[in-house]
Amino acid sequence: MPVFYGTEIASPLMLGTAQYPSPSVMEAAFRRSGAGVATVSLRREAAGGQGGPFWDIIRGLGVPVLPNTAGCHSVREAVTTARMARELFDTDWIKLEVIGHPDTLQPDPFGLVEAARILCEEGFKVFPYTTEDGILAGRLLEAGCEVLMPWGAPIGTGLGLNNLYGLRTLRAQFPEVPMVIDAGMGLPSHAAQAMELGYDAVLLNTAVARAGDPAAMAEGFARALDAGRLAHAADPMEPRDMASPSTPVLGLAVLE
Amino acid sequence: MTAEATVLGAGVAGLAVARALTARGAGVRVIDPAGGPGPAACSWWAGGMLAPFCEGETAEEPVVRLGREAAAWWRAAGVPVTKAGTLVVAPGRDRAELDRFARRTHGHAALDRAGLAALEPALADRFAGALHFPDEAHIAPRAALETLRDGLAEAGTPVEPEGTPEGTVIDCRGLAARDLLPDLRGVRGEMAILHAPDITLRRTVRLLHPRHPLYVVPRGDGIYMLGATQIESGGRGPASLRSVVELLNAAYALHPAFAEAEVLEIGTDARPAFADNLPRVFRQAGRIHVNGLFRHGYLLAPALARMTAGLLLDGETPELSR
Numbered sequence: 001m002p003v004f005y006g007t008e009i010a011s012p013l014m015l016g017t018a019q020y021p022s023p024s025v026m027e028a029a030f031r032r033s034g035a036g037v038a039t040v041s042l043r044r045e046a047a048g049g050q051g052g053p054f055w056d057i058i059r060g061l062g063v064p065v066l067p068n069t070a071g072c073h074s075v076r077e078a079v080t081t082a083r084m085a086r087e088l089f090d091t092d093w094i095k096l097e098v099i100g101h102p103d104t105l106q107p108d109p110f111g112l113v114e115a116a117r118i119l120c121e122e123g124f125k126v127f128p129y130t131t132e133d134g135i136l137a138g139r140l141l142e143a144g145c146e147v148l149m150p151w152g153a154p155i156g157t158g159l160g161l162n163n164l165y166g167l168r169t170l171r172a173q174f175p176e177v178p179m180v181i182d183a184g185m186g187l188p189s190h191a192a193q194a195m196e197l198g199y200d201a202v203l204l205n206t207a208v209a210r211a212g213d214p215a216a217m218a219e220g221f222a223r224a225l226d227a228g229r230l231a232h233a234a235d236p237m238e239p240r241d242m243a244s245p246s247t248p249v250l251g252l253a254v255l256e
Numbered sequence: 257m258t259a260e261a262t263v264l265g266a267g268v269a270g271l272a273v274a275r276a277l278t279a280r281g282a283g284v285r286v287i288d289p290a291g292g293p294g295p296a297a298c299s300w301w302a303g304g305m306l307a308p309f310c311e312g313e314t315a316e317e318p319v320v321r322l323g324r325e326a327a328a329w330w331r332a333a334g335v336p337v338t339k340a341g342t343l344v345v346a347p348g349r350d351r352a353e354l355d356r357f358a359r360r361t362h363g364h365a366a367l368d369r370a371g372l373a374a375l376e377p378a379l380a381d382r383f384a385g386a387l388h389f390p391d392e393a394h395i396a397p398r399a400a401l402e403t404l405r406d407g408l409a410e411a412g413t414p415v416e417p418e419g420t421p422e423g424t425v426i427d428c429r430g431l432a433a434r435d436l437l438p439d440l441r442g443v444r445g446e447m448a449i450l451h452a453p454d455i456t457l458r459r460t461v462r463l464l465h466p467r468h469p470l471y472v473v474p475r476g477d478g479i480y481m482l483g484a485t486q487i488e489s490g491g492r493g494p495a496s497l498r499s500v501v502e503l504l505n506a507a508y509a510l511h512p513a514f515a516e517a518e519v520l521e522i523g524t525d526a527r528p529a530f531a532d533n534l535p536r537v538f539r540q541a542g543r544i545h546v547n548g549l550f551r552h553g554y555l556l557a558p559a560l561a562r563m564t565a566g567l568l569l570d571g572e573t574p575e576l577s578r
Contacts, residue, residue, distance in 0.1 A: 021314040023441075024532035053441035054488040057531060156466055212360060 001036070002178055002200040004147050005093070005125040009064060011036035012195065012225045014180065015218065016205025023057045025214050030061045033218035038063050039095055039203060041070040042085045055088070066127060068095035073102075075115045082119050094119060095127040095149065095182075095203075105155040109136045113143055120144025129182050132166035134173045141177065148174070149182035149203065152194065156206045158186025161193055171198045188217075188224030195228025196236070259283040261544075261568055262421035263428055266290065267297030268397070268553040269546050269560065270428035271404035275333060276561035278411050280569055283423075286408065291417040293401035298430060298525035299553045301447055303473045303483045304397035305460050306330070306555055307342050309363035309389045316534050318576060319552055322559035327393045329558030334407060335400040339393040340459035343367075343376060345383040347509060353464040354387060364389045378455050378511060394460050394473050397554060424568060425543040431490060431528040433547055436540070440547060442490025442526030445483065446499040450507070452517035453478035463510045470506035479520070482507050486551070495524045527551055537563045537574040544568065 001008050015035040020026040030038065038061050058065060067085030072078035075098060082094040098115050100108030107130055119126050120143055128140050132150045140148060150170055153159035161167055162184065171179065178201075181194040185204040194202050202225060211217035261277060263270045266288035277284045290296040308323030331337045344364070346354040358364060364387045373380035375388065405415055427433050434440045457480070463470045473481045485499045500522055507514040530536060530548040535556055537546050546564050549556055563574035 022316075022529075022531065022533035027531070052490055053439055053531075 009036035012201035013222050014203035019209035028215040029218035032215040033222040037066050039066045042067050065089050066093050066095050069097045073099050075111045078115045093125050097129045113139045117143040132163050132170045147178045149180045151183045152181045153184025155183040160190035188220040191221050192224040192228035196231050198232050259285045259422040261423045263426045265428035266293050266415045268299035268557045272557035272561040273564045276565045280565050286415045287419050292415045301523040301525045302397045304395045304554050306393040309361050313360045323555040326555050326558050335403050337393050342389040342392040342460045344387040344462045346464040427543050427545045440528050443529050444487040444489045444526045446485040446495040446524045447483040449521040450480045450517040455513040468502040468506045490526045492526050495522045536576050536578050538577045
């Protein structure tokens with residue numbers, strides 16, 4: 001199972017906690033899928049101050065909480081939100097989002113590196129939401145990040161893995177770094193594919209929370225992640241262009 | 257005469273319960289420190305939609321079923337009910353949201369542009385089609401609360417600002433009852449009231465948007481209520497700029513004429529909800545709690561009032577108990 005900053009998590013499924021029809025439905029999705037981490041968006045939910053039953057429900061899920069800086073469009077906003085999250089959830093984990101464009105919600109690579117450096121220096125364990133760009137990944141590692149979270153596709157689109165070549169290259173470039181595909185998942189098959197590429201975990205929210213039956217969809221993702229993880233570990237065959245009989249002539253039984 | 261029950265809270269739940277009990281001949285008192293319905297109650301800030309089918313998109317089954325009692329109940333209470341249905345639309349690039357909404361709900365018909373034009377001409381050049389929920393309705397919430405209050409006062413049950421409860425206490429204090437119900441949570445909502453005489457809409461319109469869904473309820477005379485955000489927070493402080501921008505932007509996306517509107521009010525409050533967002537009627541430590549109406553106050557208060565009367569007067573276990 002994936003290890004982030006020395007902590008092993010129980011499942012490669014990392015689930016968001018927003019947009020469910022109700023907290024009970026959210027709990028059911030976590031229970032049924034055995035998700036290993038709960039991500040929490042802090043910005044707006046914190047408007048009412050600290051504590052409260054919704055936070056209690058999230059703490060009661062019994063999995064590590066990964067607060068995020070969703071919706072932050074500047075370094076300053078993201079850093080402030082991260083500090084708030086540390087107090088509220090008593091954790092130094094932070095999923096760092098610095099959004100560069102309001103329509104695509106694409107990460108701002110320059111702001112991301114800057115915010116990552118500030119937060120790492122302050123002792124945060126930063127999980128940066130990034131693109132598949134290998135140069136950017138290198139800069140984030142230099143800044144002190146020990147986990148990378150490249151996108152599959154823009155947040156909430158459900159398009160799956162948009163740039164297979166880029167994601168494969170990134171994986172090969174930093175084979176030792178724990179990497180999570182974050183955002184863009186629509187179907188369990190997308191998650192399976194991420195694991196087949198050798199990624200360590202997948203983080204998603206909308207695909208589960210906005211499904212007609214979120215708990216069933218969460219279980220679907222959990223099973224797909226298992227399938228993909230097994231396949232990657234099993235050293236899959238290489239695809240080839242020419243047909244190849246599964247029983248070669250040499251292996252045919254001879255009937256006498 | 258000693259009252260059989262004392263209702264705490266003059267929001268939509270408290271007034272509806274008081275009316276249901278009075279209608280069955282029970283002696284009731286109503287106590288609310290605000291002295292009557294007003295901005296201290298979250299129902300003051302509501303949309304007043306009686307839209308059980310649309311709510312079925314995300315709400316549990318009892319909301320859809322029990323919500324169907326609402327329109328007739330309000331009409332019987334003397335509240336004008338506008339049964340003009342609901343229209344659900346989506347911007348061009350979010351058309352898939354409309355298909356999804358249609359799959360998750362029932363009681364609707366698909367309209368093409370001509371069908372939409374026949375109902376709301378203002379929207380027909382903006383949207384290629386819509387879902388129409390013909391059996392839905394809306395009321396004006398503040399007037400509805402005042403009608404309930406006045407009806408109770410005429411029947412000899414004025415809302416009292418203070419007093420010592422008599423009989424069974426029926427706690428309808430909403431989020432204030434968190435002192436006794438720690439699992440009750442607040443779900444913050446922000447809304448706006450606009451005066452937009454340049455646009456005419458006769459029925460509730462919902463704009464589907466993956467990030468900023470919106471509904472617009474016409475109040476007549478060019479007044480529209482825009483709602484509402486839904487934030488996991490019990491905070492009741494002033495609306496954030498972000499929320500207001502999102503609400504007003506969504507209204508502008510629905511129709512550019514909203515850009516010329518006057519903003520009459522920006523309101524905020526927190527809705528009381530239990531973990532499954534379903535309301536409950538139950539006895540606890542000697543009092544009856546009616547709470548957790550979430551975003552379904554006007555829709556479900558009639559059914560909850562009926563259940564509360566059944567519990568108090570007939571000893572019936574409410575369907576939504578715990």
